Structure formats: structure tokens, C-alpha cells
Amino acid sequence: MISHLRPALVSMGLFTALLGVAYPLAVTGVAQAAFPAQAGGSLVRDAGGKVVGSALIGQVFTAPGYFHGRPSAAGNGYDASASSGSNMGPMNEKLIEREKADATALRAENPGAAIPADAVTTSGSGLDPDISPANARFQILRVAKARGVPEGQVSAIVEAQVLPPLLGFIGQPRVNVLALNRALDARFPKGG
Amino acid sequence: MTWQGWAEIALTLGLAVAIGWPLGVFMSRVWKGERTFLDPILRPVEALLYAACGVDPKKSQSWHGYALALLAFNLVGFILTYLVLRLQGVLPLNPQGFPGLSGHLAFNTAISFVTNTNWQSYAGETTMSTLSQMLVLTTQNVVSAATGATVAAALARAFVANRGEGVGNFWADLIRTTLYVLLPVSFVVAVLLVALGLPQTLSAGVTATTLEGAEQKISLYAVASQEAVKMLGINGGGIFNANSAHPFENPTPLTNLITAISINVLGWASFFAFGRMVMAKKEVRALVMAASVLLFAGAAGIYATETQPAPAQVAAGVDTSVNMEGKEVRFGAPSTAAWAAMTTGASNGSVNGMHSSLMPLGGGIAMFLMQLGEILPGGIGSGIAIMGVMALLAVFVAGLMVGRTPEYLGKKIEAREIQFAILAVIVIPLSMLGFSAVSAVLPEALKGLMHEGPHGLSEILYAYVSGTANNGSAFAGLTANAPWWNVTLAIAMAMGRFLPIVAVLAIAGALVVKPKLAPSAGTLPTDGGLFVGLLVGVILILGGLQFFPAMALGPIVEHFQVLGAVAALR
Incomplete structure (x- = not known):
């Protein structure tokens, strides 16, 4: 279990940056640029x-x-x-x-x-x-x-x-x- | 019922299978580590992740090494999610000013999102900060789905191997499924959904002055990005309380079609990917056939019940052609029926109409589809894995009848595999019925119910069925945000997720070392109509019979109450 701890911690950290930050922000960027009316509600x-x-x-x-x-x-x-x-x-x-x-x-x-x-x-x-x-x-x-x-x-x-x-x-x-x-x-x- | 309704249901269910096939071909390449057209962009990212994690993707793990890695990853995800939810009040990106979640709610929600269940004891727009929605809930939506996929990849390798050793590398399967499948497909669908009307903003909302001069506070979020992974990752946790009935999550018939297909498409893709990896396309076609037949029957059944007269509409003397309570005008009976079957047949759990207000048998069918073990087509990877277990049990039953050692996909099925197969499928009724039985007599639990009588029992049963099956939909009359419900449902979710996963990996470990046999004259063919019938029988007996007594006291007795009430009113 201990040997799996490093990949578990590191991958969760990187996935959070990628999926929890970069992905929604990238979609927001594209959405606000291409479809501002819909993106704004x-x-x-x-x-x-x-x-x-x-x-x-x-x-x-x-x-x-x-x-x-x-x-x-x-x-x-x-x-x-x-x-x-x-x-x-x-x-x-x-x-x-x-x-x-x-x-x-x-x-x-x-x-x-x-x-x-x-x-x-x-x-x-x-x-x-x-x-x-x-x-x-x-x-x-x-x-x-x-x-x-x-x-x-x-x-x-x-x-x-x-x-x-x-x-x-x-x-x-x-x-x-x-x-x-x-x-x-x-x-x-x-x-x- | 109209021909348009039947056409819509057939198209929605059919398109999910049709699009799942090419995606499955692609997914099998990803699991096998082959080149894809996304390599120029994603290979460097993949390599970076391996280097940072210090793992060698080529190193195949034993089944228990694989299982431990999986559990360690999910444990870290649970702790991170729990902490962020508890601390969201002091963390940034909280324009709504929401406080941290209570301990039992954070515990329930963290387990819920890590197990790919997405049961929600809370209402999104009055509980979750923008940071929580994005940082931990969106992330878990993706990685919990990828976790399910790894199990199918490992099981497939076990069937392929001829006296092999390892079942693959968990980290490689996890990272490759996330990067090459979930992330790009979600991105495309998210942008498409924004174009069709879903909001995508970091603002918390606006206040409008309505035509009649009243103030209306309108909650906003980065909806589209989370909606896409919520459907494709077969998660189902809504950004808003009303889930996909909310016009910001699902504004038009077209978004409804796209998101409904998204519920099942990667589940079917996992079936096809498994078939290609094991080089058993015909056998997997039989599995798809069995699952499709059951799923279509479920959708047809719900469509039929929702076009029966509802007592309240009969009493009010209004049109009774569709039970409209809890349904959106733009969806009506067919869209709601197709969705209800697809979301409960997969372990999704999103809803585009309120299941608590379905006719008794409609709600009963939704429950029944979950009781079958989430294999129609189920979650990403986890669906085909449990379907594989069902197939093992079916060949075992057939083997008992003719007195031969059963084989499946070229592997002898012996005592050890069947023991673990039984373990995988016994957790489901144990948790569903055990917790329901205790809750039905516990005053602490009964306080949360909205209804008494059979509908109240259905609320209890639906909650534990949904939690254990990692579905997440609800008879939402139940007020589940209380310590008893939050803690027991969290335990049910964890049991329903990790015990079957470990059992399937143990089966993979037992199978991988066996020689791959060529089919002989005595081998039961597992690609024809006979096997489809046998498999459907095993699924229905395992899922159906053991729940029949409980269902008889809930949806079935309520159905007869409805018939009696309607007859008396007319």
C-alpha cells in the first residue's frame, strides 16, 4: 500500500489541476469567446x-x-x-x-x-x-x-x-x- | 402512447449503442497502449504523468497489486474531496459565500463522488461553492469513471492471457482512459452543450426583474463542463437540485437527446472494447443483445405506465393521457421514460423528471433496473465487468446441467472464480435489503420520509438500491441529509463499489494464470440466442426473485391502490 501512496497522491494532484481547473477553465474560455450569450445564462x-x-x-x-x-x-x-x-x-x-x-x-x-x-x-x-x-x-x-x-x-x-x-x-x-x-x-x- | 414516442425511445437507445461501437474500438486501442490520433498532443502529457508518479506503465501488476493501487488512489481522492467540502467556507472561489459542509454530509458526498454514485443529500445551488463543484466534484466525476474502466481492462487481459502473470498496470489504465477517452470526449460535448444553451460561467448568478416587477435570483455555474462529465462519466450528480430536469442543465429536446445518449455511450463502448481486447466480438455481441433487450423492455414499461391515468389528474377532471407531475413540458412521457431507463440501467442516476412522482410501476421498473446490478450497460468498465460475472454464472449453471467443467472465452471456470463471482453479486442484495429492513423500523430513519405507506417503503428501498448500485438517483421526497441516512448510505455506496471491484480483480487474477483453450465440441456456445436466453434468465433470477417480496410491499401494492383510486373516482 505504501509504495502506491506516491503515485496516488501525485496523480490525484495532477488530475485535480488538469480536470478540476484546466478543463473547466478551458471550456469557459471557449464558451465565453464563441457563445457568450448562452454561456452567460x-x-x-x-x-x-x-x-x-x-x-x-x-x-x-x-x-x-x-x-x-x-x-x-x-x-x-x-x-x-x-x-x-x-x-x-x-x-x-x-x-x-x-x-x-x-x-x-x-x-x-x-x-x-x-x-x-x-x-x-x-x-x-x-x-x-x-x-x-x-x-x-x-x-x-x-x-x-x-x-x-x-x-x-x-x-x-x-x-x-x-x-x-x-x-x-x-x-x-x-x-x-x-x-x-x-x-x-x-x-x-x-x-x- | 404515440408512434412519435416509440420512435424517440428507439432512436435514443439505439444511437447510444451505435455510437458506442466506434468509441469502443478506440477505447480498446487505448487500453492496449496502441497509437491513437491524439498521440501528438497527449503522449507528452502521459509521459509527464508517469514520470511525476514514478511508475513504469509497462510493468504489469499482480491482481492484488492492481487492486491495492486502485484502493490507494480512491482513498486519496476521498480524503481530498472530504477536506475541500469541509473547508469550502474558507477556501477561495466561493462567490455564493456558502459555509463548509457538516461532517456527515461531507463524508457522504465524498464517498458518493469517489464511488461514481453521485447520490446527493444536498441541493447543489444552495450548498456547493463554485470551487467545490469544479475542483473536487468535476475531478472525481472523471477519475471515478476511469477507475471503473480499469477493472474491465484488467479482466479483459486475464481472458486474453495464456498462462500469464499480471493483469496490467493500474496507473497506465487510469491515466490513459482519463487522457485519451474521458477528457477529449467531455471537452467536445461540453462545448456543444454551451452552443445549445448551457451556461458556462464563473459568476454565481444574476438577479432579474421579471415582467411583473418581481425579483428573481438566477443561480449560475460552470454548468456545461460539469454536465458533460456527469453524463459521459456515468456519474449523474446534478449541478442543480433538479438535475437534468433543470432547464440550465437540459434546455431543449436536442440537449436531452445528446445527454441521454451520453449516459450510455461509454458503457456500451466498454462492452465493445472488452470484446475487441479478448477477440470475442461475437460473444460480446450476445452480451450487448441481452442487455439491450432488458433495457428496451424497461423503457417501454415506463413509457406504458406514464401514459396511464394518474389519480390526481382523474380527480381534478383534467387531461389524463400523460402523468405530468414531475415532468417537464419539453420532455413529456417518452423523453422521461427513455431517460429513466437509461439512467437506472447504467449507473448514472441523473434524472430529467422526478422519479418519486412516476406511477408506482414506473418507479418500480427504475428500481428493478438498478437491482439487476447496473449492467444495462452499467458504468464505464464496471458494467461489462459485472456482466462478465453474470456470464460466468450463466455458463456455470449450464455446466451443472450437463455435468461438464464450464468454459468462457477460452478459460476454464472453476470453484475459485465462482466463489468470487457469488461474492461480487451477493453484496448487492445484502446491502440493499439489509439497510432497508433496518431503516423501515428505525424512528431515526423514518423521520426523513415524505410519504407513509407503500410509497414511503419505496423511498427507503430506492435510496439503498440506488446507493449500493452506485446509481445515485432518488425518490427525492426523502430528506437524506441527516446522520443516519448520510452514514449508512455512504457505507452502502462503498460496499457496492469496492467489494465487487476487488472480487472481479480476484477473478482476473485466477483466470490470468490459466491456459487459453481452443473451443471443443463439448464447449457451450456463448454467442447465440440460447446463451442470450440463459443469461437473461440468470440476470432476472438473481436480480428479480430476491427483491420480489420487498417490491410487492412497495411499488406493486401502490399500483393496486392507484387502480382502486382511479376506479372509485370515475
Whole structure:
């Protein structure tokens, strides 16, 4: 064992320098030079240059004139420094009660329409930036009413924001909520 | 279930095997010490490492010399990681200002990363400084994977040798696998992932003002560099608490495809590399076939369960076509099912959806794939090594049936090899079931549970199954950052890692001195459908039957509760 101690200590030291320092710094260097926007967290800025969020990270929307993201289990909702799912099992009573309450509230704003599953379930990360196209369409009625604009125009903005699966079968169709709401604000500047 | 879903699952699993093949060819050249196209850059670095360590890469070690070197290297890694985690509060590059970890958490985390498990009792973004993530966790992600690879290289040499002596040089295998395989592949994948959206920065984060005027603190890290080794090294420890469900670790269907393939690609490559070294391509093709069949069945099973109606969605009166709790919209059922099977079939343990919120049988299948011993295709090197042990047991069982001394890949399999093979596979149920049984009645342990009843038992069982199998995924309702869980899980991880490794090296030591035999008329063919069937049977009996009673009280009984609840609600 003793004879193995020198190579163990030396190799661990050198590997730490190579893998723990040089490798991440080299990737950081290449990333910052070639892909600065992504490397910095895909930040989204307003006209004044102020950071309003990340294109990849969901945020809280509660105003009726905005499209809402999914329920979130990250901190107090969309806490991007405390990602988490609910981790509730399928028979969990709290989960059943929570989904029932959310569905009742949604049913009041668009009676008769089928409620998509992602509107009442929390995501794995609690930071899901997306909703399903069905969920976006479900909310058109409320958003159009709150902004006092025709449903057809809101619908057109939603459809333009739908991202299809890769090659038609990898992943799911989705709508980025932040991008959708920014498009909405751009088209109807007074709303929100 | 849709055809698109099936196509995505088949493509993801299939591409991992397809890309694993050329990488395996390359890996066999690395293990044999042959020239590669990376030599002009890496030969000098390699030579420098040998000189600094004072080792002669040509000097073949006996199996116990090899094992001692491996253990010494891992011991040093453990001590270094433990110290950095304890002291991160006073060390530099801590922009988040996090304090050092508690003793039991640092102990658990150090064992976890050294054993290639990456069980995480902590949430990354509220615990780990940038220095800890980079310096010790990224380093261990790579070298723990390389440690696994050395075992397969040694076992392969034992099968090749004709009355040989040594099983190779641990330091050479470790250094060459790290330099020629893990580092360059990780670098390429890391840069690709940044291009596709993963952050890579030394800043701790930014504070945004949302469209509604609220403040949102967004944690950032050097994510891409660690993400690449986390997947390729089959580690699975997330930078963030939500692991690969977090949009910064896995933002799009394309990053999901690339990282999912990365989970299995070097595991398959190890199978092919082993086959080329032993000159047993057909036999290894049979092993790949057996593992693929089981893995695809697992993915298909999880896809099927996740498209069953979930009780909460039935009660709420919403769409029930997919169980969406704990899943990301961009992934849905197929991406989550493929990932869940690949991460538990390999000893990865990353997740892109929360396993605790899977339907009972979906979570049960994930557990079952780990109980099989992490051989589908398992970790780098460690997967093929344990699969080799399973093959030895399969030929032994066949030998008993016809009353002949069994042979595998030209070596006679006798009592000593089978004793060590049994030792390698008996640790797994002993640790998984033993610790679970104690925890199920210990108030100290039960405090950490989120659920009562069968789902609570599943939380316990999943934790020790995952720890012992060096997987690292969790039913994350369990609050594991407490002394009982941290210490016992650390012991389970160490047992599940090092006892099988030493047993496999002992088998290598026993085989290397034997003469290499040519197959005779009485040799059981180990490259055909008959052997694949026999092997699958041995794997299922060893993995499946001994866990059945425990599984019946957890996921299986919960499945019937779900069926009853859904029927009552409708």
C-alpha cells in the first residue's frame, strides 16, 4: 500500500489541476469567446438593457393579462436559486387536493374547455419555462378579455410562438411563456 | 402512447449503442497502449504523468497489486474531496459565500463522488461553492469513471492471457482512459452543450426583474463542463437540485437527446472494447443483445405506465393521457421514460423528471433496473465487468446441467472464480435489503420520509438500491441529509463499489494464470440466442426473485391502490 501512496497522491494532484481547473477553465474560455450569450445564462433584457429573466427559466405570472406558467414547487414558485419538483407520489393526498383546487379555479375562467394536464401539475425543476400549446390556447380567453383585445389576435400570437418537436418526433411541442408574454407586450403595449 | 414516442425511445437507445461501437474500438486501442490520433498532443502529457508518479506503465501488476493501487488512489481522492467540502467556507472561489459542509454530509458526498454514485443529500445551488463543484466534484466525476474502466481492462487481459502473470498496470489504465477517452470526449460535448444553451460561467448568478416587477435570483455555474462529465462519466450528480430536469442543465429536446445518449455511450463502448481486447466480438455481441433487450423492455414499461391515468389528474377532471407531475413540458412521457431507463440501467442516476412522482410501476421498473446490478450497460468498465460475472454464472449453471467443467472465452471456470463471482453479486442484495429492513423500523430513519405507506417503503428501498448500485438517483421526497441516512448510505455506496471491484480483480487474477483453450465440441456456445436466453434468465433470477417480496410491499401494492383510486373516482 505504501509504495502506491506516491503515485496516488501525485496523480490525484495532477488530475485535480488538469480536470478540476484546466478543463473547466478551458471550456469557459471557449464558451465565453464563441457563445457568450448562452454561456452567460441566455439572459433576456428589455429595451433599457435591464435583465428581465432568462429565456430558459420560467418566472411567475399572476396578472390575468399575461399567460401563466405551470404551478411550481421551486421555493415559493419559480425560485431560480432553489430548483425542485414536488416529489409527491401518485397517491399523495396533498397532490390530489392541490390539483383539484387548481382545476376548479381554471374551470371558472374558461368554463366548458378541457383542461390540459400541465396546467395543474408541477414540473420536475419547478422552473419549466414552457407550457403545452393546449395550455396556451386554454388561456387565450382570459388574456384577451383582460387586455380588451380580440381573441383572434391573441390566438395568432400564440400560434406563432409554438415550437414543434425536433424532426417532428423528438421532445414535445411547447410554448415559451416568457417569450409569449413579451410578444404580447410588444403587440399590445398598454396591456399587462 | 404515440408512434412519435416509440420512435424517440428507439432512436435514443439505439444511437447510444451505435455510437458506442466506434468509441469502443478506440477505447480498446487505448487500453492496449496502441497509437491513437491524439498521440501528438497527449503522449507528452502521459509521459509527464508517469514520470511525476514514478511508475513504469509497462510493468504489469499482480491482481492484488492492481487492486491495492486502485484502493490507494480512491482513498486519496476521498480524503481530498472530504477536506475541500469541509473547508469550502474558507477556501477561495466561493462567490455564493456558502459555509463548509457538516461532517456527515461531507463524508457522504465524498464517498458518493469517489464511488461514481453521485447520490446527493444536498441541493447543489444552495450548498456547493463554485470551487467545490469544479475542483473536487468535476475531478472525481472523471477519475471515478476511469477507475471503473480499469477493472474491465484488467479482466479483459486475464481472458486474453495464456498462462500469464499480471493483469496490467493500474496507473497506465487510469491515466490513459482519463487522457485519451474521458477528457477529449467531455471537452467536445461540453462545448456543444454551451452552443445549445448551457451556461458556462464563473459568476454565481444574476438577479432579474421579471415582467411583473418581481425579483428573481438566477443561480449560475460552470454548468456545461460539469454536465458533460456527469453524463459521459456515468456519474449523474446534478449541478442543480433538479438535475437534468433543470432547464440550465437540459434546455431543449436536442440537449436531452445528446445527454441521454451520453449516459450510455461509454458503457456500451466498454462492452465493445472488452470484446475487441479478448477477440470475442461475437460473444460480446450476445452480451450487448441481452442487455439491450432488458433495457428496451424497461423503457417501454415506463413509457406504458406514464401514459396511464394518474389519480390526481382523474380527480381534478383534467387531461389524463400523460402523468405530468414531475415532468417537464419539453420532455413529456417518452423523453422521461427513455431517460429513466437509461439512467437506472447504467449507473448514472441523473434524472430529467422526478422519479418519486412516476406511477408506482414506473418507479418500480427504475428500481428493478438498478437491482439487476447496473449492467444495462452499467458504468464505464464496471458494467461489462459485472456482466462478465453474470456470464460466468450463466455458463456455470449450464455446466451443472450437463455435468461438464464450464468454459468462457477460452478459460476454464472453476470453484475459485465462482466463489468470487457469488461474492461480487451477493453484496448487492445484502446491502440493499439489509439497510432497508433496518431503516423501515428505525424512528431515526423514518423521520426523513415524505410519504407513509407503500410509497414511503419505496423511498427507503430506492435510496439503498440506488446507493449500493452506485446509481445515485432518488425518490427525492426523502430528506437524506441527516446522520443516519448520510452514514449508512455512504457505507452502502462503498460496499457496492469496492467489494465487487476487488472480487472481479480476484477473478482476473485466477483466470490470468490459466491456459487459453481452443473451443471443443463439448464447449457451450456463448454467442447465440440460447446463451442470450440463459443469461437473461440468470440476470432476472438473481436480480428479480430476491427483491420480489420487498417490491410487492412497495411499488406493486401502490399500483393496486392507484387502480382502486382511479376506479372509485370515475
